[in-house]
Amino acid sequence: MAYQMNFAPVMALAPQLFEGAFNTLILSGQSIVAGIAIGVVGAVGRTEGPRWLDRAIGAYVELFRNTPLLVQLFLIFFGLPYIGLRLSANAAAIIAVALNLGAYSTEILRAGLQAIPRTQIEAGLALGMSRLQVVRYVVIVPALRIIYPALTGQLTLTLLGSSIASAISATELTAAGARIESTTFRSLETFLCVAVIYIAMTFTFRFIYWLIGLLLFRRKAPPKPSLIADISEISRVGV
Amino acid sequence: MSALHINEIQKYFGALLVLDGVSLDIAQSEVVAVIGRSGSGKSTMLRCINGLEKIQAGSIEVAGHRIGPQGGDLRSLRKEVGMVFQSYNLFPHLTVLENVTLAPKVVKGVGREEAEAIAHDVLRRVGLAEKSGAYSDELSGGQQQRVAIARSLAMQPKVMLFDEVTSALDPELTGEVLKTMEELADAGMTMVLVTHEMGFARQVADRTVFMHKGKVWEQGPSEELFSYPQTPELRNFIAPNLK
Amino acid sequence: MIRSFGWESVEFLIRGAGWTLLLSFMTFVIGGCFALIFALLRTLGPKPVRLAIAGFIQLVQATPLLIIVFLSFYGLSFVGLHFPPMVGAGLSLAVYTTVFLGDIWRGCIEAIPRQQWEAADALALTRMQQLRYVILPQAFKISLGPTVGFMVQIVKNTSVVALIGFVELTRAGQLLNNMTFQPFHVFLTVAAIYFAICYPMSFLSERLKGNRHVRPAH
Ligand SMILES: Nc1ncnc2c1ncn2[C@@H]1O[C@H](COP(=O)(O)OP(=O)(O)OP(=O)(O)O)[C@@H](O)[C@H]1O
Ligand SMILES: [Mg+2]
Numbered sequence: 095m096a097y098q099m100n101f102a103p104v105m106a107l108a109p110q111l112f113e114g115a116f117n118t119l120i121l122s123g124q125s126i127v128a129g130i131a132i133g134v135v136g137a138v139g140r141t142e143g144p145r146w147l148d149r150a151i152g153a154y155v156e157l158f159r160n161t162p163l164l165v166q167l168f169l170i171f172f173g174l175p176y177i178g179l180r181l182s183a184n185a186a187a188i189i190a191v192a193l194n195l196g197a198y199s200t201e202i203l204r205a206g207l208q209a210i211p212r213t214q215i216e217a218g219l220a221l222g223m224s225r226l227q228v229v230r231y232v233v234i235v236p237a238l239r240i241i242y243p244a245l246t247g248q249l250t251l252t253l254l255g256s257s258i259a260s261a262i263s264a265t266e267l268t269a270a271g272a273r274i275e276s277t278t279f280r281s282l283e284t285f286l287c288v289a290v291i292y293i294a295m296t297f298t299f300r301f302i303y304w305l306i307g308l309l310l311f312r313r314k315a316p317p318k319p320s321l322i323a324d325i326s327e328i329s330r331v332g333v
Numbered sequence: 334m335s336a337l338h339i340n341e342i343q344k345y346f347g348a349l350l351v352l353d354g355v356s357l358d359i360a361q362s363e364v365v366a367v368i369g370r371s372g373s374g375k376s377t378m379l380r381c382i383n384g385l386e387k388i389q390a391g392s393i394e395v396a397g398h399r400i401g402p403q404g405g406d407l408r409s410l411r412k413e414v415g416m417v418f419q420s421y422n423l424f425p426h427l428t429v430l431e432n433v434t435l436a437p438k439v440v441k442g443v444g445r446e447e448a449e450a451i452a453h454d455v456l457r458r459v460g461l462a463e464k465s466g467a468y469s470d471e472l473s474g475g476q477q478q479r480v481a482i483a484r485s486l487a488m489q490p491k492v493m494l495f496d497e498v499t500s501a502l503d504p505e506l507t508g509e510v511l512k513t514m515e516e517l518a519d520a521g522m523t524m525v526l527v528t529h530e531m532g533f534a535r536q537v538a539d540r541t542v543f544m545h546k547g548k549v550w551e552q553g554p555s556e557e558l559f560s561y562p563q564t565p566e567l568r569n570f571i572a573p574n575l576k
Numbered sequence: 577m578i579r580s581f582g583w584e585s586v587e588f589l590i591r592g593a594g595w596t597l598l599l600s601f602m603t604f605v606i607g608g609c610f611a612l613i614f615a616l617l618r619t620l621g622p623k624p625v626r627l628a629i630a631g632f633i634q635l636v637q638a639t640p641l642l643i644i645v646f647l648s649f650y651g652l653s654f655v656g657l658h659f660p661p662m663v664g665a666g667l668s669l670a671v672y673t674t675v676f677l678g679d680i681w682r683g684c685i686e687a688i689p690r691q692q693w694e695a696a697d698a699l700a701l702t703r704m705q706q707l708r709y710v711i712l713p714q715a716f717k718i719s720l721g722p723t724v725g726f727m728v729q730i731v732k733n734t735s736v737v738a739l740i741g742f743v744e745l746t747r748a749g750q751l752l753n754n755m756t757f758q759p760f761h762v763f764l765t766v767a768a769i770y771f772a773i774c775y776p777m778s779f780l781s782e783r784l785k786g787n788r789h790v791r792p793a794h
Contacts, residue, residue: 157767160770162746165735254640289647418695
């Protein structure tokens with residue numbers, strides 16, 4: 095074979111990879127907090143708000159779900175300075191990923207809210223629960239239970255999708271890999287290592303989501319209304 | 334010469350012994366009703382006869398085709414054995430006619446015209462000639478079950494198995510299905526039917542088999558079995574039905 | 577050479593969009609073929625095959641598409657194969673599509689009740705006939721909505737191969753930006769073209785999901 099695998103030069107720069115992984119966590123962590131916040135506001139706005147608000151949020155959702163994250167990123171990073179808004183690569187990346195996640199999570203959370211029938215809320219009130227208690231026990235937990243697979247799947251996609259930020263040299267794992275590749279010329283080895291780190295992070299998070307699910311929903315696994323519903327949930331996620 | 338010969342079959346689900354040495358001989362044109370408590374293994378026996386479940390010991394012979402613990406030529410056997418399920422199981426994406434012609438066409442290689450002629454014939458027998466273009470969700474439960482019977486009949490089986498085919502039906506719809514089955518019996522079809530309709534078993538079946546704990550506990554000509562049950566288990570079982 | 581953003585630029589982008597569509601189509605066809613095989617093997621294959629496929633799917637689904645693109649780009653040259661970017665791009669997108677679509681389609685096959693298999697089995701249909709005449713036609717109808725929905729993802733995913741130099745819509749936008757220095761106009765137009773391609777598919781997908789009747793409309 096013309097080429098021998100050699101991981102040594104990459105391993106020598108491993109600290110850079112770990113730093114990159116850490117930055118990926120920071121970047122996607124910030125985006126996730128912001129994105130979910132957008133999603134909550136969006137979902138509540140769409141279900142409870144006036145018609146014009148529903149329309150406006152719907153337009154935002156469709157615009158961001160029907161264009162690539164990479165183009166959103168370019169538009170924010172390269173395009174916004176044109177209207178006088180200059181952002182650092184990292185800030186642009188966080189905003190792009192957050193807006194993207196916001197669009198998807200709006201729809202996921204809305205599906206959860208819509209899955210709770212009005213009669214359930216009325217039943218809760220009739221039992222003498224306070225409004226807050228109704229929201230806590232009758233709306234949020236059961237709704238979350240229904241959308242939990244889609245939501246956690248979306249968070250995984252967001253974590254992985256943040257690798258796109260390397261296109262504008264934001265400091266994260268893929269960019270760190272690209273930098274190492276350009277100094278060591280060990281392309282395949284570098285990106286294999288990067289892949290392993292992403293896989294490790296993803297599996298760790300899946301495990302954490304599973305644990306949280308266990309704590310949140312105690313006894314049973316989330317109910318599965320039907321496989322078909324599951325499938326359309328799966329196809330509701332993306333970047 | 335028996336139409337169906339079941340010899341000492343045993344069936345386990347994991348460690349659970351569900352059929353414990355069941356033997357049955359069913360003659361040509363004989364109608365046999367199988368009764369027994371829930372969980373006594375009635376459905377499992379029917380499913381074994383049709384090869385839907387593997388058996389761990391014994392053998393089953395239909396029209397010269399034999400299956401045993403090692404399996405056997407299941408497809409040839411199934412061509413001779415029709416099965417009708419409690420939940421109809423029509424194919425919802427096909428019309429009534431397509432449901433009925435599918436197996437003759439793809440399994441037996443019958444041409445389209447001939448398959449449709451067969452289909453129209455069997456649909457007439459179950460009284461649904463005019464429904465051939467409908468889909469299953471446009472039919473009542475009783476109609477669906479009669480289509481399922483027609484679908485099975487179209488393969489011209491030597492033996493037909495019925496597993497509680499009226500249990501999922503509203504009471505007012507069971508009559509039409511039972512009538513169809515009675516007509517089949519009168520026409521000389523060999524039938525094994527698991528049923529909770531004691532009256533029907535008594536009236537239509539030549540013989541009734543009472544299953545208990547995975548065994549054939551007691552059997553005999555229907556009238557005799559219902560009038561003079563020998564074992565306390567059977568007496569207990571039919572007592573509430575007699576009134 | 578284009579110097580400022582105008583009609584000529586839009587034409588340039590639309591040519592890029594042509595490549596996006598072609599690449600998406602190829603990805604869907606190739607990825608779809610493997611996805612079908614994956615879905616079938618994962619529901620019906622022998623246990624070791626099922627496990628192997630499930631493991632592969634888990635790994636790919638835990639890796640960013642961009643990294644898969646890089647890996648197949650550099651991996652191909654590692655084994656001594658030097659292909660134009662089109663092939664590396666197509667390959668990685670196809671792998672990604674196989675894995676996700678395979679999962680969606682497996683779900684559709686598994687959504688068909690077991691009794692449908694049994695009824696076909698009792699009618700003496702072979703396994704292949706059961707699939708062909710009973711299971712797949714029903715699974716196909718359920719899968720339409722999610723599949724069209726995933727096609728939107730495929731179109732958007734193709735933008736990633738801009739980063740290995742394949743000139744599709746996004747890369748065309750980058751090039752145009754380097755010529756005109758009008759990023760706002762350029763990327764807004766790029767986004768608009770993507771939207772024009774994707775939105776009708778998203779709309780259709782939702783429509784198809786709503787209509788879950790297994791039997792044909794008539
Ligand atoms: N697929 C299976 N796996 C494990 N156990 C099974 C399975 N199918 C049936 N059993 C068990 O086998 C026993 C017999 O079941 P079977 O369905 O044959 O009973 P049955 O006589 O038809 O009852 P019913 O009147 O309720 O239909 C039961 O204990 C049941 O729990
Ligand atoms: Mg039963």
